[in-house]
Amino acid sequence: MRTRITFTKQGALRYIGHLDLHRLWERAIRRAELPLSYSQGFHPQPKISLAAALPLGFSSRAEVLDMRLNETLAPEEIQTRLKDNLPPDIKVTEVIEVEERLPALQTLVLSAAYDVHLTEPIEATELKRRVEETMNAESIMRERRGKAYDLRPLIEMMSVITQSDGRAWLKMTLAAREGATGRPDELLHVLGIEPETARVERTRLIFKE
Numbered sequence: 011m012r013t014r015i016t017f018t019k020q021g022a023l024r025y026i027g028h029l030d031l032h033r034l035w036e037r038a039i040r041r042a043e044l045p046l047s048y049s050q051g052f053h054p055q056p057k058i059s060l061a062a063a064l065p066l067g068f069s070s071r072a073e074v075l076d077m078r079l080n081e082t083l084a085p086e087e088i089q090t091r092l093k094d095n096l097p098p099d100i101k102v103t104e105v106i107e108v109e110e111r112l113p114a115l116q117t118l119v120l121s122a123a124y125d126v127h128l129t130e131p132i133e134a135t136e137l138k139r140r141v142e143e144t145m146n147a148e149s150i151m152r153e154r155r156g157k158a159y160d161l162r163p164l165i166e167m168m169s170v171i172t173q174s175d176g177r178a179w180l181k182m183t184l185a186a187r188e189g190a191t192g193r194p195d196e197l198l199h200v201l202g203i204e205p206e207t208a209r210v211e212r213t214r215l216i217f218k219e
Contacts, residue, residue, distance in 0.1 A: 014105070015102055020100075022099060024069050044092075046079060068124075071103075118217045121215075123214040124183075128177075129207050130207040148162065167183040184197070
């Protein structure tokens with residue numbers, strides 16, 4: 011049985027990495043006594059896959075993982091069993107069964123949506139000016155791990171939201187494909203905003219149909 015789980019990642023768990031999150035889920039699934047499948051060979055690995063790594067410090071309302079079980083269980087039972095075995099900062103919001111023959115979860119991710127709230131406010135008109143300038147750019151060359159790349163094609167959408175109290179924040183959708191991933195912190199640098207002065211939350215992962 012291939013099961014897809016959508017979950018939140020909040021609070022202190024914003025600061026645990028991808029591998030630690032994988033191990034956290036493996037322990038929780040074991041404690042929940044779910045019949046997790048393992049690979050064959052000398053070093054069997056749990057059949058758990060996370061859709062897309064979330065940078066340290068970012069929270070999320072929409073992380074996704076696939077796991078394979080040796081038995082068929084009702085999604086409601088899986089969710090109930092997991093509820094008491096996960097830390098408070100991780101909450102399961104959906105459990106569904108998916109087709110076994112679907113491609114690997116990581117290869118299905120197209121893009122990711124984020125909300126970015128600024129702890130050091132910028133006037134809405136100035137923030138809009140910076141966003142328009144960025145979106146109108148033909149290319150935005152950046153460097154990651156010593157290699158140059160163009161960030162502009164990875165920005166699918168970016169808009170300024172102005173609240174009733176005049177405070178402004180950002181919505182953005184960035185490519186999240188293998189080998190073509192846009193990072194919100196890189197985009198914040200382009201906008202002249204220090205990432206440490208922003209609270210970034212992933213709100214949605216967008217998959218191939």
